Every structure is written in structure tokens, then in C-alpha cells.
Amino acid sequence: MAGKVKRDYSLVxxxxxxAIETGLxxxxxxxxxxxxxxxxxxxxxxxxPAIRDTAIWxxxxxxxxxxxxYFWGTWWCVPFFLAYGVLYASASDSxxxxxxxxxxxxxxxxxxxxxxxxxxxxxxxxxxxxxxHARHHTDTIIVGRDAEIAVMRPPDLLRTALAFTGxxxxxxxxxxxxxxxxxxxxxxxxSYVPEMEQHKAVIxxxxxxxxxxxxxxxxxxxxxxIPLVLVGGPRLYGTWHMVLTGLLQHIGLADNVVDHRLNxxxxxxxxxxxxxxxxxxxxxxxxMFPMVPYHALPRLHELIKHDLPEPNPSMWHAYREVWxxxxxxxxxxxxxxxxxxxxxxxxxxxxxxxxxMSAAAE
Amino acid sequence: xxDWVEACAVDDVDEEDVIRFDHGGRSFAIYRSPDDEFxxxxxxxxxxxxxxADGLVMDDIIxxxxxxxxxxxxxxxxxxxxxxxxxxxYPVKVEAGKVMIQIA
Numbered sequence: 001m002a003g004k005v006k007r008d009y010s011l012v013x014x015x016x017x018x019a020i021e022t023g024l025x026x027x028x029x030x031x032x033x034x035x036x037x038x039x040x041x042x043x044x045x046x047x048x049p050a051i052r053d054t055a056i057w058x059x060x061x062x063x064x065x066x067x068x069x070y071f072w073g074t075w076w077c078v079p080f081f082l083a084y085g086v087l088y089a090s091a092s093d094s095x096x097x098x099x100x101x102x103x104x105x106x107x108x109x110x111x112x113x114x115x116x117x118x119x120x121x122x123x124x125x126x127x128x129x130x131x132x133h134a135r136h137h138t139d140t141i142i143v144g145r146d147a148e149i150a151v152m153r154p155p156d157l158l159r160t161a162l163a164f165t166g167x168x169x170x171x172x173x174x175x176x177x178x179x180x181x182x183x184x185x186x187x188x189x190x191s192y193v194p195e196m197e198q199h200k201a202v203i204x205x206x207x208x209x210x211x212x213x214x215x216x217x218x219x220x221x222x223x224x225x226i227p228l229v230l231v232g233g234p235r236l237y238g239t240w241h242m243v244l245t246g247l248l249q250h251i252g253l254a255d256n257v258v259d260h261r262l263n264x265x266x267x268x269x270x271x272x273x274x275x276x277x278x279x280x281x282x283x284x285x286x287x288m289f290p291m292v293p294y295h296a297l298p299r300l301h302e303l304i305k306h307d308l309p310e311p312n313p314s315m316w317h318a319y320r321e322v323w324x325x326x327x328x329x330x331x332x333x334x335x336x337x338x339x340x341x342x343x344x345x346x347x348x349x350x351x352x353x354x355x356x357m358s359a360a361a362e
Numbered sequence: 363x364x365d366w367v368e369a370c371a372v373d374d375v376d377e378e379d380v381i382r383f384d385h386g387g388r389s390f391a392i393y394r395s396p397d398d399e400f401x402x403x404x405x406x407x408x409x410x411x412x413x414x415a416d417g418l419v420m421d422d423i424i425x426x427x428x429x430x431x432x433x434x435x436x437x438x439x440x441x442x443x444x445x446x447x448x449x450x451x452y453p454v455k456v457e458a459g460k461v462m463i464q465i466a
Contacts, residue, residue: 026410040379043418102430106420108441127443134429134444138410196446291418291427 007143007255007333009152011188015144019256024142030259030348031288032307034300039289042296042303045106049295050098053275054114057095061087065230072226081229085238086276089166092121093242094278094294100130103293104278120208123173123235125180127201128189135192137290141255141263147192151251153333155326160247166239173235174212180205245269245277248318252325252337259348260287262339266301266311267318284308307346309339366455366462369402375461380424380435382415385465390452391415392461393435395422400454401435402463408440408447 008015019025034042064087067080096118098104099111119126132147139145151160162168179186183202185193193201212232219227254262261284269281280286282297285304292300305311312318321337328335369383375394382405383390389405391414403424405413412428414435419425424435431445438449453464 039416040418045418045420102425102432108432130443134409137429194446197443289427290430291425 007153009143009149011144011147011191013144016191017144019139019142019144024256024258025139025145027139027258029140029288030261030346032304032346034289034303038303039292042289042300043291043293044296045103045293046295047106047110049293050104050110053278054095056275057087057091068229069226081237084230085234086241087238088121088234089238090241090245091276092118093246094276094280096122096124096129097133097280098278098294100133101290103291119204120211121234123170123177123208123232125177125201125205125208127197127204128180128185128193131193131197132189137287140260140287141250141253141257143255147188149250149255150247151326153255154330157326157330160326163243163247164240166236166243169239170235177205177208181209241273241276244315245273245281248312248315248322249280249283252322252329253339254336257349260284261308261341261345265318266308267315268311268313269315273315306342306344309341364464364466366464369461369463372400372456372459372461375400378419378421380415380417380419382413383463388465389413390463390465391424391435392454392463393419393424395419395436400456400461402452402454402461403433403435403438404450407431407433407445408449409445414449 010016016025061084064080064084068077068084071077071080095104095114099115099118102108102111104114105111116126119129136146136148141149143149150163159168180201185198185201189201190198215227215231219225248265248267250263250265253265257263264284264287266284267281269277274281278294279297280294282301285292285297285300285308288304289300301311312321325335325337367385369385369390369392370381375381375392377394377398378396380391380393383392383402384405391403391405393401393403395401403414405415407414407426407428409426409431410428412426414424414426414433416427417425418427419435422434422436423432423441425432426445429444431443432441433439433445433449434441435449435451438451440446440448455462
């Protein structure tokens, strides 16, 4: 739908105006029919799965940290910190996400506590990111509206590759927290954080910065890098799994459509990645029904898969599918991977999914 | 003068659940609490246009299906981001097996 118009990913620019004018903003999205009784069962909250998983997660974090510190100064600390980094900086993303939705635990305050801890681990302002994620669900991959489009078009492949190291995200996240701590929100942030909530973003940023200052002070005081390797540092060396799994959510698929089957991807993954990722590999299902907790997503998938595109059987398969699309988008940014719905599926507003691909073949 | 309008039969709403009721160009949500009491609110979330009848009722909370915003459906109170504006509530009574709501 974007035609030859260059995409403007700011949230207050030309693409924003177009999205609002064409009805892409705050649109009615497709939902597969699920009987109310069944959906009620799927939506039911329970503390026990998330308490079990959180206990395992925290125990693994503490265990790997203890091993890393114990073996500090020898090569034996490396595997412990590799595990610690992923648990700290990748697993926290899915905990942040699920608790932000309020679906992980039935008890609200536990959701909120884990949300705050995970936000800190990720160097994410818990207030601005809550609102940006709400926008992501309202306007998923709508250019000019969605604040969480990971790979914009034309894709910057170097930047995407560097994302696996966490360097770019670190460079963005820490200065953003400092800026917010000084009371400054960008026009984009102001576009999705209501005015009455903006002061909360400033307070949250100040708390995060205070903890980082305390960590640096401790490192100086004890003449050791260990505090920084344990707090903040994992954002550099442990982010790769979050990027590996998270990039696949929407990369290479259509933008500016109002059907999550066309712009989101479900990928079958190994059990370890699914634990770290808390089942967000069922991403079409999550976007279509964000009320369904992570532990019920496999059941939801079985229920509605007849109406969804074929899932990718593995991450490797998904990346092999995406790579040539990214290369083609370098020359022709309107190109995307067109999802085929099964013959039994109900099509929905397919006009948004139509684009002239002939230029891409040249 | 506010009118009492028949919204549904008592049995139309399961316990700890919600249904949609449209009347006079407006949309409402009718709730049946776990204590077998009935309540009514505006149908759409105050955050964005999502109908609460597709949401989840837990005790005295209705959770919006779109962004998981939470309201107390008995008082209309918004319980925190992403909902900041309270929900309009309406008086409800049950007569002869029918749920009636008073619409201003």
C-alpha cells in the first residue's frame, strides 16, 4: 500500500498522517473465530506455571552468577557468564513482555514486580515501553504508528547484525534513560505516552540510573569489574538470544496490513528457546489474542492453525526464508514475503496485502 | 428522565462472565459477578475501541481484550496503564428473570 512513497518511521511524520487518513491506524483487525467458552478457558489466569518458571529462571540466574564469580579470573567463568547473560538479558525480555500484558500471573502485584525487575534488566523504561507496546498491538507494523518495528525498510543489515551483540541497543537504551531521567521525552515518546503518565517515565528512569550509578560506585570501591559484568553488562553479551528469536516475529513480512496472519510469524522452536522466550514463537496467535497467557499459546495454536499460514518448522528455516527477502528489499523496499493462507482460511482485507512486486524482479 | 431497559435474561450471562448489549446506537457490557450479582458499564474500553464483552472477567475486574487494560466493573475505576479514564457504570436491577439497566 505504501507504493513508491519512502517510508517515514517517525511517529509524527508523513507516514503517520497517511496511516490515519487511510484507516490503517487503530483499525479493526482480523480474528479467527473461537467460541466464547473455549476462549474463556484459554484466557484463564493461573499463578502456578509462571511461579514455577520464574523460580527456575531466578535459580538459574543466581546459580550461573555464583559460578561466574567463583571462577572469576579463569576460563571456567566463561560458560557461566554466557548462561547468565542469556538469562539476564534475553529471558528478561519475554518476562517483561508477558508481565506487561498482565497475563503471566493471576496475582496482579507479582506481574508488576517481575515487570519492573525485567524492565531494569533490559534497560527499558517500564512506563514508556508499556505504552509503546500497547501501540505495537494497536498498530502492528503500521509504518508511522508502530514504535517497535525492529527492522525498517530498506533494511540496514549491518545494524541488524550488530543487534546480536547488544552494542547498538545498549548505546540507545542507556542514553535514553539518562535523557528521560532529566525529564526529556522525545516527540515520538510523547505521541504514545499520555501526558498524565509522562512524569512516571521520568521517575522510573531516575530509579534505573540511580541503581547503575550505585553499581559503578561499588565496582570502583571493590576495584573489580564483577558488579558491572553482573548488572548492566549482560545487556552487551547476553542479548543475542532475544534478538535471534525476536527478530523473527515480523521481519520480512508485510507492513501496513490489518491481519496478523500476514505480518507476524509463528515458528516452531526447541524447548530451551521456548522457555527463554516464554512461547512467544506463537506470535500470530499472541497478536490475535493477547489475552491468552504464554502457557496456553500451544493449545491456542492447535485450535486455530487451520486458519493461519503454515508455521516455520525451525528458526533456521525462518532465517533462510527471510535472508533473500532482506537482500531484495535493499533494492526495492516495497518487497515482502507474502504469506499464503490455507485454502480453508477466511481472507480479510486482502487489498492491504496487494502490492506490485514486478519491480523487485528486475 | 432515565429509562429502565431490558438488557437480557438472567441465564444469558454465565457466572463470572460478560455479554454485549446494544441499545439506541450505544453499546454496553453486562456482567454477572462470581457472587451472582449483575452490573453494567459502557461497552467499549476507554483506552481504545475494543469491546469489553470479548474480555475476561476475574472477580470484580474486567480485562480488555486488546491491551489488557483493567477496570473494576462494579465501580468503573480504571486500575492502571494502559487505561487511565474510568468506565461509565449504570444501575442494574433484576425483575422476573430479566436484567434491566437504567440508561440516562
